[in-house]
Amino acid sequence: MLTFGTAGHIDHGKSSLVKALTSIDPDRLPEEKKRGMTIDLGFAWMDLPSGETIGIIDVPGHKQFVHNVIPGLFSIDAALLVVAADDGWMPQTEEHLRILDLLGVRCGIVALNKVDLITDAEWLEEVQKDVASRLAGTNLENAPIIRVSTRSGIGITELTQAIDALAQKLSPRQDIGKPRLPIDRVFVIKGSGVVVTGTLSQGIFHTGDAVNITPSGLSTRIRSMESFKKNTSVSAPGVRVALNLAGLKRTDVHRGDIVTAERQSPLLSRFLDAHLTLLSDAEIPLKNMAEVLVYLETRELLGRISIIGAKTLEPGESALVQLRFQEDVSAFIGERFIIRRQSPARTIGGGVVLDPLAEKLKLSATPERVAFLQKRLTQDLDTLILSEISKKGWAETQQLLLNSLHSTDDILAHVKQLSEQKLLVLAADYAVQPAVWQDNCLKVLSAIDAKYKTNPIQAGTPQAAIQKDFAVPPDIFDALVQQLVAKGKLVRQNDVLYLPGNASALSPQQESLRQTILGMFATQVTTPPTLSEIGKRLANSLPVAYYLVKQGLLVDFGGGVLLEKAHFEGICREVTVLLKQNGHVSIQDINQHFGLSRKYSVPLLTYLDRLGITRREGDVRVAGKKLL
Ligand SMILES: Nc1nc2c(ncn2[C@@H]2O[C@H](COP(=O)(O)OP(=O)(O)OP(=O)(O)O)[C@@H](O)[C@H]2O)c(=O)[nH]1
Ligand SMILES: [Mg+2]
Numbered sequence: 129m130l131t132f133g134t135a136g137h138i139d140h141g142k143s144s145l146v147k148a149l150t151s152i153d154p155d156r157l158p159e160e161k162k163r164g165m166t167i168d169l170g171f172a173w174m175d176l177p178s179g180e181t182i183g184i185i186d187v188p189g190h191k192q193f194v195h196n197v198i199p200g201l202f203s204i205d206a207a208l209l210v211v212a213a214d215d216g217w218m219p220q221t222e223e224h225l226r227i228l229d230l231l232g233v234r235c236g237i238v239a240l241n242k243v244d245l246i247t248d249a250e251w252l253e254e255v256q257k258d259v260a261s262r263l264a265g266t267n268l269e270n271a272p273i274i275r276v277s278t279r280s281g282i283g284i285t286e287l288t289q290a291i292d293a294l295a296q297k298l299s300p301r302q303d304i305g306k307p308r309l310p311i312d313r314v315f316v317i318k319g320s321g322v323v324v325t326g327t328l329s330q331g332i333f334h335t336g337d338a339v340n341i342t343p344s345g346l347s348t349r350i351r352s353m354e355s356f357k358k359n360t361s362v363s364a365p366g367v368r369v370a371l372n373l374a375g376l377k378r379t380d381v382h383r384g385d386i387v388t389a390e391r392q393s394p395l396l397s398r399f400l401d402a403h404l405t406l407l408s409d410a411e412i413p414l415k416n417m418a419e420v421l422v423y424l425e426t427r428e429l430l431g432r433i434s435i436i437g438a439k440t441l442e443p444g445e446s447a448l449v450q451l452r453f454q455e456d457v458s459a460f461i462g463e464r465f466i467i468r469r470q471s472p473a474r475t476i477g478g479g480v481v482l483d484p485l486a487e488k489l490k491l492s493a494t495p496e497r498v499a500f501l502q503k504r505l506t507q508d509l510d511t512l513i514l515s516e517i518s519k520k521g522w523a524e525t526q527q528l529l530l531n532s533l534h535s536t537d538d539i540l541a542h543v544k545q546l547s548e549q550k551l552l553v554l555a556a557d558y559a560v561q562p563a564v565w566q567d568n569c570l571k572v573l574s575a576i577d578a579k580y581k582t583n584p585i586q587a588g589t590p591q592a593a594i595q596k597d598f599a600v601p602p603d604i605f606d607a608l609v610q611q612l613v614a615k616g617k618l619v620r621q622n623d624v625l626y627l628p629g630n631a632s633a634l635s636p637q638q639e640s641l642r643q644t645i646l647g648m649f650a651t652q653v654t655t656p657p658t659l660s661e662i663g664k665r666l667a668n669s670l671p672v673a674y675y676l677v678k679q680g681l682l683v684d685f686g687g688g689v690l691l692e693k694a695h696f697e698g699i700c701r702e703v704t705v706l707l708k709q710n711g712h713v714s715i716q717d718i719n720q721h722f723g724l725s726r727k728y729s730v731p732l733l734t735y736l737d738r739l740g741i742t743r744r745e746g747d748v749r750v751a752g753k754k755l756l
Contacts, residue, residue, distance in 0.1 A: 129183070129367035130182045130295050132207070133200055133206075134186045135201065135221075136212075137212070138165065141212055141239075141242055142187065142210045145208065145278050146184050148281070154186035165188065166187065166188035166190075176292040180292070180295055180296075183367065183368040185327075187201060192473075194475060195423075198428075199310075201227055204327075206233065207271075208236060209225065209236055209271070210239045211240055211241065212242045214246060217258055222262070225268065226407055228268070232480075235268070235294060235298070237274060237287065239274055239287055241277065243276065243283070245277075256273055256275075301329060302365060304534060305537075306530075307328060308329050308330045310329075310425035311324045311384065312327075313325040322378055324371050324373060324387065327368055328368075334361060334363075335352055337349065339373070340389075340390050341381055341385050342458045344381075348374055349373070349375075354370040355367050355370075384425070392530070394460075395531055396458050397484060397485045398456055398457065399450055399452055400451040400481050400484050401486040401501055402481045403501070404478070405478065406446070407475065412443075414441040418432065422453075422465055422466075423467070430453075432451075433450075433451060436450065437498065446479075450486060450489045451465075459481045460533060461512060464478060465481065466478040483501065503515050510542055510551075512534075513528060517560070521561050528559065543559050555603070556604065558607075560600075564600070568598060568600055568604075568605075569611070569617075571598065576625055579594070588626035589625055591624075634672070642675075644669075645662060645669060645676060653695060654724055655725070658688045659673055680693060683696045689731045691732070699718075703718075703742065704741065706721070707749075713748065714748045736749070
């Protein structure tokens with residue numbers, strides 16, 4: 129669905145032209161009727177000879193109402209620039225044309241109106257030539273200029289045909305699955321409640337859809353929907369719609385707010401990085417941090433312009449800038465904006481958003497940041513993806529470029545291609561910069577190696593012990609470790625990781641401690657030391673004792689009560705015989721048989737219970753599951 133928009137100086141006949149084309153008077157406010165001028169946006173629609181229906185937005189021409197013009201023109205597909213033949217080119221003709229160019233409106237038609245007033249054919253020719261020369265170098269350079277009179281009807285048929293021909297050439301708005309309705313009007317209908325209108329972009333709405341209002345975050349539902357005064361249950365992208373929203377008060381919504389699908393509330397930031405061009409007729413340079421009015425979609429916001437790398441921007445020049453706002457703002461990459469000076473009120477420039485989720489710039493942007501923004505000027509999707517990932521080094525693929533004019537499917541398809549070209553690494557739900565991936569791989573290997581070097585006795589390092597030193601999200605870390613293990617660069621055993629060459633080893637001092645400890649177990653067979661006793665008796669011996677437990681040479685029954693492995697195995701065998709003979713064993717049996725005290729026999733039997741060799745029944749143990 130296409131939307132055209134009028135543009136041109138006050139009284140040049142924009143509203144009359146809309147009425148002549150559509151039979152709808154776009155001036156609806158009583159004050160507009162009284163003053164005979166358009167104050168705010170008006171809307172109409174027409175069926176073209178080809179059968180297509182287009183919407184038309186009518187804007188005011190008075191210089192006082194330019195702030196109402198921009199919200200109307202930001203969403204149009206083509207312009208209808210009206211120039212009165214008796215007046216010729218005038219200041220707001222010029223200003224509106226600049227706005228159209230800055231907003232990226234690529235085409236249009238010029239209506240040279242009021243030709244009924246011109247009797248001098250040469251004059252008319254001169255005016256037309258002047259108009260053509262002023263269009264040179266602008267987006268309307270090749271626009272047809274059609275002579276019309278809304279009063280006599282001259283040229284209206286030709287104009288209709290030209291509109292139809294242009295509409296056939298324009299491609300319809302895309303559905304990228306991110307419906308977005310920047311609100312341009314809010315009103316209340318008795319009995320129905322709040323109605324908002326706007327030009328729907330980037331997706332489709334259905335009646336009944338759950339939606340959110342940005343920036344307030346209010347949730348609501350589309351109760352009913354109208355397009356061109358007809359009820360509809362589905363609305364196409366690019367169409368003018370009126371949404372009746374459930375459960376809202378008039379004061380809950382304003383022009384400039386945005387309606388989006390509930391699960392796609394846009395991400396917001398107070399800082400937008402952009403490319404700005406100052407108009408050559410801006411007269412005075414723009415100073416760094418100057419306060420201006422910024423127009424984004426249907427919003428008017430007070431903001432400051434931080435010029436990157438310069439103190440001022442001269443008329444006609446362009447620069448990378450950061451737009452700074454007092455409040456959170458929703459914008460998308462590639463979105464056009466306009467800036468106006470407040471006094472004297474004047475459109476001075478505009479540009480395109482490069483990063484809608486920027487961080488506040490420090491005193492000056494780093495060369496990396498400048499390079500990042502410069503790359504984005506192309507708006508190429510691969511570049512956008514790679515630069516977005518470069519912000520942190522990784523990004524969640526499902527969240528990637530949510531604030532862009534690309535569908536999630538398209539983004540994911542490009543992400544896949546980029547990973548095939550090895551320009552990014554896909555890990556779990558993330559896309560990671562190859563350099564960051566490699567760095568982290570090396571870091572993991574050297575962290576594990578370093579742990580080994582400081583404590584070679586330890587057979588490996590638990591993943592959790594090193595993960596905390598890494599900035600990457602846990603899922604990326606997991607994927608990275610998995611890949612290292614799969615490639616044989618890392619060994620995972622139980623829950624620890626080690627390098628293939630790093631077998632655990634003892635220092636000479638630890639080796640002698642090992643022998644002393646094992647000697648204690650050989651000499652004190654029935655009263656061997658506990659872990660804490662070993663620690664107390666021999667300095668620095670605890671890691672060695674743990675090592676012996678880990679190696680299985682000592683058996684820890686829990687709480688540090690230990691027996692030497694062969695001794696323990698002998699006890700196990702005899703307990704099995706006793707159980708088979710007597711059907712049960714008691715703590716006393718163990719003590720008597722093996723010469724142990726309760727200090728050892730109680731934890732020993734509990735340990736055997738855990739192994740399933742014995743099972744407690746009252747005061748005695750019977751055969752456990754493992755023995756049955
Ligand atoms: N003679 C003559 N007068 C016209 C023609 N078209 C419009 N007018 C008159 O010009 C005046 C302004 O017309 P509008 O349609 O309100 O002009 P506009 O461009 O919408 O004005 P603003 O909304 O205030 O910017 C009205 O008095 C119209 O009747 C025309 O073709 N010939
Ligand atoms: Mg008007």
